[in-house]
Amino acid sequence: MKLAKSLFLGSVAGLAAVAGAQAADLPAKKAAAVEYVRVCSTYGAGFFYIPGTETCLRVGGRVRAEFRYLEPQTRLDDSIGFRARGRIQLDARTATAYGLLRTFVRFEITRDTGSYGFSTSTPNVDQAFIQFGGLTAGRVVSMFDNADLPTGHMGTLRFSDAPNVNLFAYTFSFGNGFSATISAEEGRFAGTNFGTTPFFTEAGQTAPDLVGNLKYAGTWGGVQLSGALHQIRSADLVPVGLGLFDYPDAELGWAIYGSGYVNLPMLGAGDALWIAATYADGALGYLGAGSNVTVGQVRGFLTDAYIGVNGDIETGAGWSVAGGLRHYWTPTIRQNVFGSYARVEYPNTPPAGFVGPFDLDFNEWRLGTNVFWSPVSGLDIGVEVLYANIDTSAPEPIGVNNNIWEGRLRVQRDF
Structure with a gap:
């Protein structure tokens, strides 16, 4: 019995040894490596490496809640309104042998009611652009404007206030804060008529606006000088003699812009003073207004051009200047004081077919202040x-109101 038990145990041990040797010869499956998200500190806070790539990504956004009071002119006018705006943005950056490759996209949806206008929810591709070395292509702040200005206002000031446009641009960096940019941008148009009577019909655009700037940014502040050329073509037929009609020759509108800001650390950390001035002839869209400027019950019309009595294209002209001061009373409480003045003029040649005095020149000024608290x-x-x-x-009827007061309350979170 003991012999049989010994033989049985020996057989089991032998089989276990053989099975173990065969198992050692089989390929072993390794556990999958865990890939952790790495922080990317090269481009500032909030960036991380997309796993498996050398591209750094930052996810950000904004929520804005705003209440607006606008002095009503009639009983039908809304004097109060609400705005809610949501923003989501992605910023992806990759270092390459040719320089930085950057892709940026920003989506916004705004819900306005009351004094803000019609009750609408408006989705918007606010920005979407690619930067590769000196090339910028897509939708971004116009190269005509200085996006670095520490403006800080909520309401409207009358100057070219960094609108987003579609463009193709190239920036030359010279070092020590100096740069120059040339850009082909979507046309920036003012109105094409006065009121409801057309005096100029825009023809199809055959050339983009050409924009260029020279810029300097340093520790003390920065300055920028910009210029723009704007094509003016008419679709209106005008008499050329002997009962014949033809289109007037195209004209070239233009605008020039200068701006600058100065940091004032002697007053307080973060304090700054800024100013921006624009002159435009035949390119009034660069003054920061659309087809008209309405204050109270008075409206000033803007148009790049109109057809004069001689059948030629006549251009409107205007200028604006804006400025402001930002001051931090404490590290969490800041105040902005700001204002603007704009003047638009037209030659004293009445448009063809216009009945009555051609007296549409106007000037507008704005002045405001705000206070922000940033607890976190x-x-x-x-x-x-x-x-x-x-x-x-032009003479204004008695009792017509040509001034307004406006107030806003804003709560905003950026992340």
């Missing part, structure tokens, strides 16, 4: 008051 980083709670006034060279 990225959160702004602010109030603003703004006054605006307009005067036209």
Whole structure:
């Protein structure tokens, strides 16, 4: 019995040894490596490496809640309104042998009611662009404007206030803060008529606006000088003699812009003073207005051009200047004081077919201030008051109001 038991145990041990040797010869499956998200500090806070790539990504956004009071002119006018705006943005950057490759996209949806206008929810591709070395292509702030200005206002000031446009641009960096940019941009148009009577019909655009700038940014502040050329073509047939009609020759509108800001650390950390001035002839869209400027019950019309009595294209002209001061009373409480003045003029040649005095020149000025409290980083709670006034060279009926008061309350979180 003992012999049989010994033989049985020996057989089991032998089989186990053989099975173990065979198992050792089989390929072993390794556990999958865990890939952790790595912080990318090259481009600032909030960036991380997309796993498996050398591309750094930052996810950000904004929520803005705003309440607006606008002095009503009639009983039908809304004097109050609400705005809610949501923003999501992605910023992807990759270092290459040719320089930085950057892709940026920003989506916004705004819900306005009351004094903000019609009750609408408006989705918007606010920005979407690619940068590769000196090339910028897509939708981004116009190269005509200085996006670095520390403006800080909520309401409207009358100057070219960094609108987003579609463009193809190239920037030459010279070092020590100096750069120059040339850009082909979507046309920036003012209105094409006065009121409801057309005096100029825009023809199809055959050339983009050409924009260029020279810029310097340093520790003390920065300056920028910009210029733009704007094509003016008419679709209106005009008499050329002997009962014949033809289109007038195209004209070239233009605009020039200068701006600058100075940091004022002697007053307080973060304090700054800024100014921006624009002159435009035949390119009034660069003044920061659309087809008209309305204050109270008075409206000033803008048009790049119109057809004169001689059948030629006549251009409107105008200029604007804006400026402001930002001051931090404490590290969390800041105040902005700002204002603007704009003047638009037309030659004293009445448009063809115009009945009555051609007297549509106007000037407008605005003045305001706000105070923001930022209890934590990225959160702004602010109030603003703004006054605006307009005067036209045409006689105004008695009792017509040409000035307004406006107030806003804003809560905003950026992340």
